[in-house]
Amino acid sequence: MIDAPLLPWPDAVLERATERRAAAGFMPDLLAGARYLAMLLSGGKTLVKDGRILFLDPAVLPAGDEAGRGTVFLGSTTDAVAPMGPDIDLVLVHGVDEADAAALAESEGAVLLGYREAVATLDAAHAAIFIEASAIANWHRGHTHCPRCGAETVPESGGWVRRCSNDGTEHFPRTDPAIIVAVVGADDRILLGGGTNWESNRYSTLAGFVEPGESLEQAVVREIAEEVGVRLHSPRYLGSQSWPFPASLMLGFIAYTDDDVATPDGVEVTRARWFSRAELAEAVSSGEVVISARLSIARSLIEHWYGGRIEDAPASNTAKEAVGG
Ligand SMILES: [Zn+2]
Incomplete structure (x- = not known):
């Protein structure tokens, strides 16, 4: 088998500068100095212009101190971030009022x-910056109060810690492990599935959450048995992707089975289908089947098994495609 590159972004695109952001006064000084660029999030949406996130000069940010709005230091850019180049501090402004965001989109010629x-x-x-911003914003939204005593928590360390205003406990951003699996049969076909909320021709690798007390490998075996009744062996880890909708870290595996009958559970998975490489390439290029979008770990796992890039049908390569597991 050809080893296709697995991960679409193996290197970090932002330098998170953990020590710098933890220093006393870091965030107020950064915001007061206004030598940063801001990414805005409003209802999970950001400003996009010419195929890029529109990073804003602080001077054009809408004023506002509404509940839920906050700032996070995302990091400093590396060479990978076009078109700005390296060493630009990026600040996320999340919880922005939707009307303010819409007005800004219009004045900047961008779309939300x-x-x-x-x-x-x-x-x-x-895409990686959007993922990071979504992940940390989702965490802030869900952790405004201390899980021990119920008092309000206050952001610290550039938005990467929240501290309880009552008992002083520190709370750190969390991420929930989930496994996602390329299931390969004895005849080297791949098993893909679809769920009820998807378009009827969309297929992806199967996925599920890791439970407390369970290893990743055990979760792989259990989830696939539950979802499609297939018994797996030899799970092998291939790579990971943050998937913060709302808070997952997808851990990608390839695993094998001698079973050739897959029975969807009818709940999480409503259809399952085996594909040979030729069948999948033909079904995808003709538009009969839509698979997960590029830059998703699901797509990377499928293409890892396939041994190269799978071409989408021109009509299926639209913004409506969902991503991930
Ligand atoms: Zn507390």
């Missing part, structure tokens, strides 16, 4: 897009 829409045109670096 969620990740699933935007990723159709973003490059890998901008």
